[in-house]
Amino acid sequence: MSFDYDLVIIGAGVGGHGAALHAVKCGLRTAIIEAGDMGGTCVNRGCIPSKALLAASGRVRELQDQHHLAAMGIQVGQIGVDAGAIASHASNLVDKIRGDLTNSLKRLGVDTIRGWGKVAGPQKVTVKTDEGDRTLSAENIIISTGSIPFVPPGIEVDGKTVYTSDDAIKLNSVPDWIAIVGSGYIGLEFSDIYSALGSEITMIEALDNLMPGFDPEIAKIAERVLIKPRDIETHSGTLAKKVTPGYPVKIELADAKTKETIETLEVDACLIATGRIPYTKDIGLENVGIQTDRRGFIAVNDKMQVVLDNKPVPNLWAIGDATGRMMLAHAASAQGIVAIENICGREKVVDYNSIPAAAFTHPEISYVGLTEPSAQELGKNAGFEVASVKTYFKGNSKALAEGETDGMAKVIYRQDTGELLGVHIIGIHASDLIQEAANAIAERKPVQELAFNVHTHPTLSEVLDEAYKRAKVAV
Numbered sequence: 431m432s433f434d435y436d437l438v439i440i441g442a443g444v445g446g447h448g449a450a451l452h453a454v455k456c457g458l459r460t461a462i463i464e465a466g467d468m469g470g471t472c473v474n475r476g477c478i479p480s481k482a483l484l485a486a487s488g489r490v491r492e493l494q495d496q497h498h499l500a501a502m503g504i505q506v507g508q509i510g511v512d513a514g515a516i517a518s519h520a521s522n523l524v525d526k527i528r529g530d531l532t533n534s535l536k537r538l539g540v541d542t543i544r545g546w547g548k549v550a551g552p553q554k555v556t557v558k559t560d561e562g563d564r565t566l567s568a569e570n571i572i573i574s575t576g577s578i579p580f581v582p583p584g585i586e587v588d589g590k591t592v593y594t595s596d597d598a599i600k601l602n603s604v605p606d607w608i609a610i611v612g613s614g615y616i617g618l619e620f621s622d623i624y625s626a627l628g629s630e631i632t633m634i635e636a637l638d639n640l641m642p643g644f645d646p647e648i649a650k651i652a653e654r655v656l657i658k659p660r661d662i663e664t665h666s667g668t669l670a671k672k673v674t675p676g677y678p679v680k681i682e683l684a685d686a687k688t689k690e691t692i693e694t695l696e697v698d699a700c701l702i703a704t705g706r707i708p709y710t711k712d713i714g715l716e717n718v719g720i721q722t723d724r725r726g727f728i729a730v731n732d733k734m735q736v737v738l739d740n741k742p743v744p745n746l747w748a749i750g751d752a753t754g755r756m757m758l759a760h761a762a763s764a765q766g767i768v769a770i771e772n773i774c775g776r777e778k779v780v781d782y783n784s785i786p787a788a789a790f791t792h793p794e795i796s797y798v799g800l801t802e803p804s805a806q807e808l809g810k811n812a813g814f815e816v817a818s819v820k821t822y823f824k825g826n827s828k829a830l831a832e833g834e835t836d837g838m839a840k841v842i843y844r845q846d847t848g849e850l851l852g853v854h855i856i857g858i859h860a861s862d863l864i865q866e867a868a869n870a871i872a873e874r875k876p877v878q879e880l881a882f883n884v885h886t887h888p889t890l891s892e893v894l895d896e897a898y899k900r901a902k903v904a905v
């Protein structure tokens with residue numbers, strides 16, 4: 431049977447784009463369907479604009495730290511901040527990267543079809559385009575429709591005074607007082623941006639501890655360096671029960687356990703950063719008998735095949751945020767590559783343990799693998815001892831030279847074999863430093879072997895070198 435395409439991808443975010451590039455490399459005739467902005471969340475509303483805002487606001491923070499600069503013999507005068515120009519820095523970058531991504535698909539011969547794509551049946555896709563409906567046959571279909579911000583019930587978003595990251599990245603204003611609901615990496619990155627630009631912040635977290643996704647020891651240091659010294663007030667174990675937009679924004683705070691109202695805040699703006707939900711409605715899953723889970727995620731196995739009753743559905747794949755497995759840009763494109771490898775008959779699975787993650791705050795936080803509590807639990811169940819070793823940025827020559835000594839690296843490993851289980855870093859350039867640990871986990875290198883790798887002196891990478899050398903393994 432002949433098909434219009436070897437592969438049709440629904441959704442041109444980083445997941446779909448990564449899959450398309452690899453598909454072309456493997457000789458597959460590929461089409462990609464996009465209903466919104468090419469590049470999806472990461473390029474238009476996520477990684478790229480947020481990192482541009484963080485880069486600019488980070489400079490402002492640095493220049494305002496007179497004490498730090500004076501210690502290096504530098505005096506600066508008045509610092510001027512033009513929020514509109516910072517916003518343009520982000521939007522110009524978005525335009526450039528979106529253009530590059532779109533052109534790369536064209537250059538490689540991927541057909542881009544603009545419109546709403548749907549799975550119409552096995553190996554069949556329909557697209558609602560401005561010119562009418564099109565039906566395509568495809569040997570394989572990849573769903574990479576991504577995710578959208580989750581807004582809890584009781585919260586009304588108007589996009590002006592109460593908004594999600596979709597609007598926050600536009601930096602339409604720098605509010606005097608902003609409440610940030612959620613202390614995950616998105617809430618934390620925006621608290622870094624807003625606090626550098628002069629906002630007073632109230633952070634509201636429903637769970638008992640702030641930054642619940644991080645290793646507890648890292649979260650504690652993060653609280654000490656990213657929250658306490660800044661104009662940030664925190665409420666953990668607290669629910670933003672009702673949020674009403676307006677001037678002022680009214681936020682009814684309740685005890686997260688009893689749900690009883692504690693107080694009402696009146697602030698200038700409120701950012702809702704309470705996670706993301708899959709964008710999987712109305713994409714024709716019912717036409718192939720697939721049901722998503724309660725939250726809307728598409729169930730997949732580690733080969734990225736869509737599964738139904740634990741069995742793979744032939745020729746149907748899903749990747750990226752739509753699957754809910756590590757909702758990160760590089761995870762989405764790694765999943766895309768794995769899907770293509772399997773489509774081409776080369777068995778491959780995603781190794782989630784070796785996929786790093788980072789929050790681009792000042793200083794940064796990064797990790798790969800398990801947190802210490804999860805590693806301990808794994809060790810208890812599997813019958814091995816877990817050990818950890820910590821090193822500090824204040825003992826690192828490069829960090830001292832930079833005057834950036836807040837930070838720690840923690841390496842968690844199996845005491846018996848030295849296998850790396852997790853690495854967590856908070857400190858300057860932590861997002862770059864984590865890659866070496868991620869590669870080591872991917873290559874299953876034990877700490878006692880890593881200790882022989884030679885690191886450049888003086889560099890921040892010696893923080894990890896020292897940890898590997900200090901790790902004590904039983905073998």
Ligand SMILES: Cc1cc2nc3c(=O)[nH]c(=O)nc-3n(C[C@H](O)[C@H](O)[C@H](O)COP(=O)(O)OP(=O)(O)OC[C@H]3O[C@@H](n4cnc5c(N)ncnc54)[C@H](O)[C@@H]3O)c2cc1C
Nearest residue numbers: 441443445465466470471472476547576750751757758759
């Ligand atoms: C503020 C913020 C900051 C972030 N920072 C980082 C970061 O620093 N690092 C990182 O790794 N990750 C970051 N992320 C997460 C990252 O953006 C996502 O994990 C990533 O974009 C997921 O890629 P995806 O391809 O799965 O989905 P998406 O990027 O969401 O793309 C899906 C695409 O599919 C399209 N689509 C959906 N349905 C259809 C349909 N039926 N027909 C046609 N098209 C359709 C959508 O329009 C969209 O363009 C951030 C996210 C946010 C919100």
